[in-house]
């Protein structure tokens with residue numbers, strides 16, 4: 001209360017003392033492309049008022065740090081615009097405090113905190129690696145103190161050029177949070193809205209040279225500039241008003257690439273990818289969000305093709321397929337410029353996906369790109385899927401030969417259920433993650449408990465990620481294996497044990513609660529299900545003789561599956577009870593409506609959300625008793641894997657409204 005009162009008093013004093021000054025809206029203003037900012041030791045409030053009120057009452061956002069005014073490139077937020085005006089609220093996330101208009105004039109989705117936390121965690125480790133190659137250590141608040149000589153990297157030649165030697169005689173420098181690091185990284189948040197993410201970078205991630213927070217909405221940039229000042233990070237964060245593509249092309253043309261580019265658009269990032277793969281520095285990092293999940297997960301394959309150059313299809317593996325499609329698209333676009341991607345981490349969460357990839361240049365490696373992509377043949381009857389790589393790479397001594405792949409991997413109909421295949425892709429068929437990098441992120445979080453609000457979930461998800469079979473694209477889901485043959489579902493441990501007993505590898509997937517990733521061929525999966533059905537028989541007389549269940553169960557298993565539970569069938573992340581899949585974070589959650597001039601969210605959209613959210617949960621709860629009643633459609637040909645209605649289940653979270661029906665309990 002005291003702090004708020006002081007801020008209000010300060011605001012009123014400023015308005016009275018500077019009656020001529022008005023809030024600059026920035027409407028129609030264009031700014032030149034941002035350059036790195038020179039550092040200046042000034043607290044803007046102090047500079048203008050003689051005394052900073054927040055300092056006086058001890059609530060200065062960066063009391064111990066030097067602060068700078070926002071640059072010329074930023075909006076004029078130093079005017080009578082802040083800090084908090086009537087009708088505005090202050091939202092705290094991480095170390096940032098964001099002034100926010102109550103109306104929906106500038107975008108903010110609190111549910112994306114996980115996305116922002118994860119990004120801070122990932123870029124911290126990326127920067128740690130980048131800077132350690134230059135002999136610079138980073139000091140992350142909460143981590144054990146770096147016992148090295150601290151060198152001020154933010155000011156002057158002298159301080160930066162002569163780092164003092166430590167006890168071992170090695171010259172060490174340490175980059176701290178909130179300080180400009182001359183050797184540090186330059187980040188572009190291309191679609192920054194309120195600037196929350198950029199401000200969090202500035203306040204939580206060490207080793208930054210500069211952060212450019214860009215948006216093409218003048219309202220957003222005006223607010224962002226105020227937020228930059230409010231948080232005292234003007235020396236690190238520059239607001240920019242530009243079309244993100246133009247900004248990236250311009251920076252590329254001026255040979256001023258960004259080390260990290262963050263794309264967090266409304267829906268699809270497709271239109272920004274071409275510029276982003278060019279504007280990122282050699283070995284730099286692209287962080288990309290997609291929230292157009294209906295398109296990417298199979299509801300509109302042709303739209304997916306037009307955006308990403310890949311057909312999405314309906315399948316239980318839709319969450320991972322979406323990850324593989326965006327990676328395919330990024331690699332393809334990079335290839336145009338003799339560049340290629342190396343994924344560090346690709347995560348499916350809630351109603352969106354988020355990928356972190358490095359971009360490198362290399363003609364020879366680009367030649368291998370075709371062999372990293374695959375088409376998928378997915379049976380519409382039983383969901384058995386097979387991959388067809390687009391190219392073939394064979395090694396000849398130290399050289400590689402590239403040729404067309406041979407195929408197809410399947411016959412005209414499915415060998416298990418005699419149904420047709422749908423063709424999806426091409427999609428990225430190589431590993432989604434760099435396990436060593438993910439382990440680094442995990443270790444850093446492990447030694448810094450409580451660094452992020454969603455840390456438990458990050459640790460849970462990343463632990464699962466490290467357990468995933470990296471060489472097995474896509475997955476099967478347990479409930480759909482059993483629903484295909486209309487039998488009850490084995491427990492996860494029983495099914496995993498059966499695969500392990502049979503000599504195959506198996507893992508879960510962070511992308512879906514019931515997922516089974518395995519190197520066992522589909523024939524083994526169906527044999528295990530046949531053995532399970534022998535123990536829990538279905539009423540064969542009810543099966544149509546054209547149904548997938550009939551065909552699959554008509555074949556004798558060649559493998560005698562053992563369902564005796566093995567100790568190693570329970571993955572570590574599950575044993576430890578880590579938070580792997582979270583419950584719905586808030587009512588009517590999901591992708592937020594676009595910000596619009598004048599603010600507000602249309603009542604029709606809100607009503608629609610209320611209407612649809614948990615729709616399938618209600619249906620499953622209402623119809624739970626139906627589970628034991630034979631389905632009328634059992635005698636019909638099932639096209640179950642594309643349209644399984646089993647979105648219910650116990651306790652788990654359902655897909656967001658924009659996911660097509662994937663039949664699992666997870667987002």
Ligand SMILES: C[S@@+](CC[C@H](N)C(=O)[O-])C[C@H]1O[C@@H](n2cnc3c(N)ncnc32)[C@H](O)[C@@H]1O
Pocket residue numbers: 107108109112116190191192193194195196197214215216217220242243244245264265266595
């Ligand atoms: C989903 S919001 C970004 C949210 C933000 N990254 C965060 O974490 O809170 C997308 C933003 O992109 C902006 N935008 C959309 N198209 C753009 C373009 N072509 N250039 C620049 N900004 C754009 C919108 O004005 C909007 O503020």
Ligand SMILES: [Zn+2]
Pocket residue numbers: 379380381382383384414415416417418419548
């Ligand atoms: Zn089939």
